[in-house]
Amino acid sequence: MTSSESASGFGSKKPNPYRRTQARRRALQALYQWDLTGQSASDIDAQFRVNQEMDRVDVEYFSDLLRGVVGNAAKLDAAIAPHSDIALADCDPIERNVLRLAAFELMYRLDIPVRVAVNESVELTKLFGAEGGYKYVNGVVDKLAHVARKVEMG
DSSP states (O other): OOHHHHHHTTTOSSOOHHHHHHHHHHHHHHHHHHHHHOOOHHHHHHHHHHHSOOTTSOHHHHHHHHHHHHHTHHHHHHHHGGGOSSOGGGSOHHHHHHHHHHHHHHHHOTTSOHHHHHHHHHHHHHHHSOTTHHHHHHHHHHHHHHHHTHHHHO
16 A cells, blocks of 8 residues: 555545545535435435535545434434523524534444544534534534543543
8 A cells, every 4th residue: 555545545444534524514515405405315415426526525424424414313403402502493504413413423423533523513613604603513512522422521
C-alpha cells in the first residue's frame, strides 16, 4: 500500500476522517430533505448518489447515517427531548437534524468518539444553521453525551 492509498482511504480499513465529515454534511442535507418532504430514505439516498457530488464522500457512512436517523427518528427525538428547552417540532430544521445526527452517532455508532460527534455537530451547525445555533446544539449534544456515553464521558 502506498502512502497516497492510505491518505485517500483506499486500501486501508481505517475510515478517512475527511470523507466521514463529507458524509455527515451530505447526510444533513438529505435529512433536511426528508424532514421537509417526507420522502423515503431509500429514494433520497438514490437521488443523492445520482445528483450530488459524492466522489469525496464515504458513501457507505452517508447511507448508514441517513437510514439510521430516519429509521430511529422517534427514539432519537425521545432521547434528545429531555436535554432541550425547545420542543424539537419548534426547532429550526437544520438544528433539529444535526441533533438527530449527533444522537444517532452517540447512541448507535459507538465506534465514533464522543468528541468527534460533538465537534462535528457544532461544525455542521456553524456551516448550515442559524447564527449562534451551534451554542444550542453544543449544549444539547453535550448533555446527551453524558447520558448516552457515561463511561466515555467519565
